[in-house]
Amino acid sequence: MAETREFKTEVQQLLQLMIHSLYSNRDIFLRELVANAADAIDKARFESLTDTTLARDWQIRLNIDKEAKTLTITDNGIGMTSDEVAANIGTIAKSGTKEFIKALAEKGETADMPELIGQFGVGFYSAFMVASKVELNTKKSGSDAPAVCWRSTGEGSYELDCSDRTEPGTEIKLFLKDDAEIYLEEWKISEIVRKYSDFIAYPVVLPSKKVNEDKTETVEDRVLNSQKAIWLRKPSEITDDEYKSFYSHLSNYGGTEYLKAIHMAAEGASEFKALLFLPKQAPFNLLMPDIQKKGLQLYIKRMFITDECKELLPDYLRFACGVVDSSDLPLNVSREILQQNPLLDKIRTAVTSKLISEMKKLLENSREDYEKFFTEFGKILKEGLHTDRINCEKIKDIVLYESMNTPAGKFITLKEYVEAMPESQKDIYFITGDKRSAVASSPALEYYRSKGYDVLFMTDPIDEWVMQTMFQYLQKSFKPVTKGDFEDKESEDKVKAAGEKYSKLVDFLKTTLEDKVSVVRFSGRLTESPCCLIVDGSALPPHMERLFKAMHQEVPVSKRIFELNCDHPLIDAFNTKLENGENPETLKKFANTLYNQALLLEGSPLDNPVEFASTITELLSNALK
Ligand code: ADP
Ligand code: MG
Helix, strand or coil: CCEEEECCHHHHHHHHHHHCCCCCCCCHHHHHHHHHHHHHHHHHHHHHHHCHHHCCCCCEEEEEECCCCEEEEEECCCCCCHHHHHHHHHCCCCCHHHHHHHHHHHHHHHCCHHHHHHHHCCHHHHHHHCEEEEEEEEECCCCCCCCEEEEECCCCEEEEEECCCCCCEEEEEEEECHHHHHHHCHHHHHHHHHHHCCCCCCCEEEEEEEECCCCCEEEEEEECCCCCCHHHCCHHHCCHHHHHHHHHHHCCCCCCCEEEEEEEEECCCCCEEEEEEEECCCCCCCCCCCCCCCCEEEEECCEEEEEEEHHHCCHHHCCCEEEEEECCCCCCCCHHHHCCCHHHHHHHHHHHHHHHHHHHHHHHHCHHHHHHHHHHHHHHHCHHHHHCCCCHHHHHHHCEEEECCCCCCCCEEHHHHHHCCCCCCCCEEEEECCCHHHHHCCHHHHHHHHHCCCCEEECCHHHHHHCCCCCEECCEEEEECCECCCCCCCCHHHHHHHHHHCHHHHHHHHHHCCCCEEEEEEECCCCCCCEEEEECCCCCCHHHHHHHHHCCCCCCCCCEEEEEECCCHHHHHHHHHHHCCCCHHHHHHHHHHHHHHHHHHCCCCCCCHHHHHHHHHHHHHHHHC
């Protein structure tokens, strides 16, 4: 008995987009349905490893009926129960759907629909780009659950019904729209399959007419795809298009553009072959750890085992995707037990080294591409500096930073930094902050600029965390320029003298700014600005404090060190006013204004901007009188 159910709102929106789509490349609906069929067979085949009665002649069949104007895609894979149909096809559990709809709505007609469909994993619904009605019959493999029929015209609701299907697997019948009759042509169907699904590991069969010698016609099964596992083939024999379609099949980055395809063939202790890809563009969900797929696909002797094998790839390389095909892992054990196999560690070690060395090659040979790549994925790669004790030296060779001497958006390597160091420079200097514009104007850079030393700009939130354990590179120590004590032999005497000469001023500032700063002192750090704020060696830097506050987290309030420039005329003038007994209220205003200026320069918000503005107005009016 048929039962009608409503689609979830999101699905309805999605279907509206599909039904009315004017997108040019509708061919990809077949890629999606064949991919689903292959996934379903992967699952059934995996179960048949432990229950051999389930083994069968795995196959995906396509059937064209020109009279009825239907195209049918049938697999003998895992199938679905009635509940599974409702869950998988009637609702969309995946959170990507919302983003998909949003992305389409934003990009409108210019959006590349096929790229987006792949990226967001909403493949089944693409059938409605070409079909006015879809009928799905399915029976769950290895179960007594009755077969079910699902049908829909994509307009708001779908019907669930009994089905007379007896074989395990799924059959999807598309009633083609008038403008989609091209998909009734054998040549068109075989062209699409060869283009997008050639590497699918099961035969995709199309019964095809054959004209015999005596002019009679017979129908014969024709296998459309070569089924060659692309990772087992010689790189020289793989075309660009083949790499591209395999990449789009593998990655959840959407699209077919990758930066580099990397083949590996390991022999010895653990024998495996791999095909890995470095991506070009970050997907929308790169930094959402829950949604982002991680790991590599694992095959054992060409048999698909699992999709997201985390054991094969460290987290900080999660932007890479690919396939590993091992010849010495055991086939007939459960995935859970398999994942504890020490051979996986060996493979991960090899894959990690390979990816790092390939990135290094890119850096050396195609700098521009690597810089673009690093802009997208550098934040993630840098996690490895902290988490991968074994490879962190190698990762140091391939991370990039902007610096005081680079133009915005251009990078240098640590090696380039060290090579450019003047002889008098002993350490590697860096400044942390949340963006280039904030760190580039910091008064703390003045001294280094005057000395001709470069300062690395560390403006990713992760840098702060990484620098807690990154101490040295090529035997040079990393030193933050806005933290802790400033050591400089040349200005030592001058600083000491200023401290004595202006001791009254220092005391006055200390009392006035008591709530805000822990120490007031002179230093040789400044050459242009009158003053700046410095972080105590152990305290949280100001941009991290802001970050935590933005996340509504409790942060310990850390008072900063207020440093003064001994040579600045303003300091001397201030001191004179103080000694001449100027009105204490006015002096306090001077002190607060200086402090607020220093806050502005480090990019921190003012405690009381209104008060600051009115003080400035007052000071200006007096000066202009
Ligand atoms: P995805 O393949 O990314 O999960 P789809 O929209 O293509 O998204 O498919 C949705 C779900 O429907 C699949 O995850 C699967 O559970 C189910 N499904 C689709 N086609 C088949 C099929 N031929 N056999 C079994 N299950 C299927
Ligand atoms: Mg799919």
